[in-house]
Amino acid sequence: MTSKTDTKPQAMAHADEVVNLETVASRIKNGQITRVVVLTGAGISTAAGIPDFRSPSTGLYDRLAPLNLPYPEAIFHISYFSHTPEPFYAIAQARHPGNLKPTISHTFLALLAEKNLLHFVFTQNIDGLEQDAGVPVDKILWAHGNWKSQHCWKCKAGYPDDLMKKAIREGEVPYCLKPECGGAVKPDVVFFGQSLPLEFDEREKLVLEADLMLVMGTSLKVAPCSRLPRLVKEGTPRILINMERCGDFGNRIEDVCMLGSCDDGVRKFADELGWREELEALWQSAVEVKGDDQAFEGGSSLDECIAKVASQMDERMKISYGHKRMLESHLSNKLAQIMAKPVSQD
Template sequence: MVDPNTPPRTLSSRTLEALAQYVREGNAKKVVVMVGAGISTSAGIPDFRSPETGLYANLARLNLPYAEAVFDISYFRNKPEPFYTLAQELYPGKFRPTITHSFINLLHQKGLLLKLFTQNIDCLEREAGVPEDLIVEAHGSFAKQSCIECKKAYPDERMKEAITKKWVPRCLDLACNGLVKPEIVFFGEQLPSAFFDNRHLIPQADLCIVMGTSLSVQPFASLPGSCADDTPRLLINLEQVGDLGSRPDDVLMLEGCDAGVRKFAEECGWLEELEALWAKTARDDKPSTPKEKAKKSRDEKLQEEVDKLTREVEESLRLGKQQHEWLENHLDTKIARRRDEEERREEEEESQKLGLQPADDPESRTLAPVTSTRPLKADPGGGLGHVFPFLKKRPRKGVKFSGSDEEIPEG
């Protein structure tokens, strides 16, 4: 690691803020990016070598003599089935590019991306929008496939069908009948010529960004060292790798790639652009095959039935509420009438006991009223329920009033 007392040559300091200032001032016009599996793990694609979650750690179920055999060309020639079992998990189309992939595309859209060197075979850089001519797939990819014997190209749709239906594709030339393999570089095979043809661009870069790679496989691991000595190098990775951190203008962000690019983009003033660009990569779930369309149609019909039932229930509840309110009002009116009738009857009975004429007798108006000395308590229900229990406001079955859980007889 560089001595902390050693001053940087190009940047004002070995910090993210200083690097972002370097970019904002227009000093980074030729950016070279080098990436590995770590930029795709948040997309759901397993890393190859990470403990526990790494791809190699999940290959025991394939009964391989050793984990790397799945990518060994000699083993593939004799037993291709394990690779095609694994290919179902890795084949493009299942995964959405991460925001880190979109960050690389943002560099391209700003005219800053000189070249992208990737160890990944998942094609997510392409799906994120990075042009094919700016990508160097050092270990090949699923983008193309061919016969390992006669080298004839194999149609994309046939390859997708083979992987989906779990059968091993063979050359369409029956005279050849060789095994078909994606143009992924297996152990024992040469790296693509594009890797060597573009290495000369690295010394021309005015900024190098390395993300999500262990830099443990040569010759890819040697790429960052090809940068000019005074070129700033940014590492966004969970740990320090290679010789990154040994130069005066190296900036290290030891964290996840997605979090790292967000911070860098924010410092550069690009965060909103980045988020908007990444939003465009959201997967479109429109069905592509007749079977998927039929399933989608069934799902849509089911959803329509659910929506219809929901509307009916809501309407029923609305009507039920209206009926409930009407019933409450009706009961209140009926109870009030009964209360009035009972009060009049009680008054008549009380008058008869005291020898008074009925209230509608003209002579009754000449007699002094008799005031009872018996105290009357206030009825919480607003009536005389404490005197006449049958006059309490009591709900019918299924209808409750505040202050009572009893029912009243039918009126």
């Protein structure tokens, strides 16, 4: 889909200046904007081959239906994972970022960093593609963790990378190497029911220092990241690049809403800045540098992985329908309690 600039009322920068994409680009070029804070969600990585979560039919949650989960988000809930880790590992190989390449949107963030304009990036994604694109690690907070390491969920003992890759490649659940423990190993991503990094509370103060906030590819439905755009000081431009309007975007006169894919919006922004050629070259370089991880090559598709584990669970788990109904009721009640508090997955 081709991106388009939303036609909602545009903003006044000072009393006499309409704020739109051209205005923001002009302020960047003349040095008025020097601190860009970014918030990204799943939409920034869909072009890399990772489906988002909530899109009807194509989103991950709809495609999990064959697993008969008590609710789609259960696959990422620590309470469910602790006793039934199979569904998570059913999709682990298909969603592992080992062979994924950064998108033009990830590369735009790296270009902002190269030009000393990137103040900070908050990402709700766990794929690590911002780092692969060249964004400095000290400029990124993975609010929901990432796949770079893994530990036993129960005793927190570390687990070797090679064994983790083997388990994912074979579609098996890796278990703690300590005989007295036996807990399932979990990548260091934040599940529902787990706390966000302690660093989040400190880093969110950086939003107050922004003279531009860029929000891309997120529904802004999950706290606490959803609150970040609201922390931007009044009068500071906020740009939304997303398939649809979300949060409180459009309520401020300094908001610019670009509805469409993240990659289309980023290219349009780069055109306004005069960076398009530089951006495309940097992207090609990032794609070439990111080598394939052969541990994840030739794996099954997401839907094939889901179908396989659905069949295995029917055979192996042998849970009576009465027990299953009791478990689903218990988990649904737990979810209601959890969702009343800040959660951690987009």
